[in-house]
Amino acid sequence: MERLVLHEYARSGNCYKIRLTAAHVGAALERREYDIMQGETRTPEFLAKANANGRIPVLQVGDRFLPESNAACWYLASDTPLMPEDREASHRPVACRARTRSLVPAVAASLADAA
Numbered sequence: 001m002e003r004l005v006l007h008e009y010a011r012s013g014n015c016y017k018i019r020l021t022a023a024h025v026g027a028a029l030e031r032r033e034y035d036i037m038q039g040e041t042r043t044p045e046f047l048a049k050a051n052a053n054g055r056i057p058v059l060q061v062g063d064r065f066l067p068e069s070n071a072a073c074w075y076l077a078s079d080t081p082l083m084p085e086d087r088e089a090s091h092r093p094v095a096c097r098a099r100t101r102s103l104v105p106a107v108a109a110s111l112a113d114a115a
């Protein structure tokens with residue numbers, strides 16, 4: 001697999017769910033922290049290179065940058081038992097994808113419990 005770098009703010013739930021997904025599928029993530037309160041994702045370099053929307057998380061895959069937390073979770077989960085592409089393996093693909101989507105509210109609920 002290509003090198004994966006999560007550009008993140010560690011306290012962000014959108015970043016946390018990507019770390020959870022990566023842990024679930026056994027993907028090694030490097031982490032690069034930004035202080036969003038100091039505008040570190042609004043620099044000309046970040047906007048030009050990582051995300052023109054000026055927000056984290058951004059999952060870097062090799063030299064490509066993938067913004068949006070749900071897109072990153074789907075990328076990491078694709079072709080894994082968490083979201084198999086093989087219809088025979090998944091048996092009921094729609095149900096399987098629904099289970100994957102259900103991770104998002106589950107993570108949000110666990111964050112709310114922890115707060």
Ligand SMILES: N[C@@H](CCC(=O)N[C@@H](CS)C(=O)NCC(=O)O)C(=O)O
Pocket residue numbers: 009012013014015036039041042054055056057067068069070
């Ligand atoms: N829809 C985006 C939302 C990203 C987002 O709102 N990121 C916030 C932190 S959770 C951020 O970067 N805020 C800093 C800013 O807007 O400057 C996603 O799911 O990734």
